[in-house]
Amino acid sequence: MKEFQTKNQKVSPLKAGTKAPNFTLKTTPDQHVSLRDFLGRPVVLCFYPADWSPVCSDQLGLYAQLMPEFRKFDAELLGVSVDGVWSHLAFSKDRNLNFPLLSDFDPKGAISQTYGVFAERNGESARALFVIDPKGIIRWSYLSPDGVNPGADGILSALENLKSPHRND
Amino acid sequence: MTTPKYQAPRLTPPVGERDHIEGSLSARMVLVEYGDYQCPYCGAAYPIVKKVQKELGTKLRFVFRNFPITTSHPQAEWAAETAEAAAAQGKFWEMHDFLYENQASLGDHGFFATYEKKLELDVKRLEQEVAQHVHSGRVQEDFMSGVRSGVNGTPTFFIGGARYDGYPGFAPLIAALEKAEKG
Numbered sequence: 001m002k003e004f005q006t007k008n009q010k011v012s013p014l015k016a017g018t019k020a021p022n023f024t025l026k027t028t029p030d031q032h033v034s035l036r037d038f039l040g041r042p043v044v045l046c047f048y049p050a051d052w053s054p055v056c057s058d059q060l061g062l063y064a065q066l067m068p069e070f071r072k073f074d075a076e077l078l079g080v081s082v083d084g085v086w087s088h089l090a091f092s093k094d095r096n097l098n099f100p101l102l103s104d105f106d107p108k109g110a111i112s113q114t115y116g117v118f119a120e121r122n123g124e125s126a127r128a129l130f131v132i133d134p135k136g137i138i139r140w141s142y143l144s145p146d147g148v149n150p151g152a153d154g155i156l157s158a159l160e161n162l163k164s165p166h167r168n169d
Numbered sequence: 170m171t172t173p174k175y176q177a178p179r180l181t182p183p184v185g186e187r188d189h190i191e192g193s194l195s196a197r198m199v200l201v202e203y204g205d206y207q208c209p210y211c212g213a214a215y216p217i218v219k220k221v222q223k224e225l226g227t228k229l230r231f232v233f234r235n236f237p238i239t240t241s242h243p244q245a246e247w248a249a250e251t252a253e254a255a256a257a258q259g260k261f262w263e264m265h266d267f268l269y270e271n272q273a274s275l276g277d278h279g280f281f282a283t284y285e286k287k288l289e290l291d292v293k294r295l296e297q298e299v300a301q302h303v304h305s306g307r308v309q310e311d312f313m314s315g316v317r318s319g320v321n322g323t324p325t326f327f328i329g330g331a332r333y334d335g336y337p338g339f340a341p342l343i344a345a346l347e348k349a350e351k352g
Contacts, residue, residue, distance in 0.1 A: 064240040065239060065240045097240075098240075148334055151316065151320055152316050152321075153319045
């Protein structure tokens with residue numbers, strides 16, 4: 001069994017039950033996306049370290065293929081990294097991504113930091129996932145160990161739980 | 170605050186009758202691969218798995234499930250359905266091996282003709298089943314089982330039902346299989 005270690009103590013994602021901080025980020029050179037645009041629908045927020053990850057069929061390619069599954073929950077998926085919009089455009093085209101990639105570029109990593117997932121040691125976002133409910137409340141968050149692609153099982157379970165929530169409170 | 174333990178996802182559903190199994194049914198070591206026929210990393214893992222199978226002989230059961238990532242690999246779905254169509258004629262493993270051994274020519278015009286000569290198959294029936302997507306449901310079922318099991322890319326291996334996050338090399342795989350057998 002591996003220990004779940006992060007090399008940076010400050011990486012600590014906002015927890016379930018927290019209101020998701022709003023943000024407005026560039027997705028193309030002249031288009032912005034705000035989290036509040038999606039109120040009324042679930043949002044999957046996927047922070048990742050960098051475009052052009054060398055992993056074959058990487059996390060984002062898998063999510064692109066799973067868009068029909070996410071759409072069954074009427075969910076929107078947003079990718080966030082510190083890469084610039086031009087990198088996002090080229091990466092998105094190359095990998096046939098069918099969801100927006102947001103650029104947490106200026107000031108660098110500010111939104112990642114707000115969500116508790118900016119890894120200062122390498123100046124990148126950590127690999128972290130958030131599922132936000134239609135009212136803008138974080139219902140699930142997950143920080144993946146370094147180098148481990150989290151897949152989509154956690155996202156799908158969290159989206160299912162939005163539909164039939166386990167009432168613990 | 171305590172450090173949360175990282176728990177590798179578990180294989181769902183477990184290995185069962187619907188699976189393509191190579192090796193002894195009573196073998197205690199079980200290696201499951203979710204693979205994509207067009208993925209170069211799966212292509213690289215193919216001879217390693219063969220070597221692991223040779224090394225462990227009857228002690229190992231090997232299971233292959235489809236995980237075609239079509240957004241990156243346009244030939245992957247076609248290839249997965251072709252292997253399933255061959256399975257309908259009792260030739261899954263022959264086709265599985267053939268696809269990996271000829272990965273570089275997947276999608277070439279003469280690909281079907283080549284395997285007609287090499288594998289003893291009713292090619293007309295196979296082509297028809299692939300064209301009509303007779304086996305697409307099975308491929309999608311494998312794919313979604315992978316997603317729910319925490320498959321995050323290809324190849325992803327499961328050993329003793331737990332996702333293997335280590336390096337997919339010969340020695341690490343053998344070590345992990347032996348460790349899982351000892352429990």
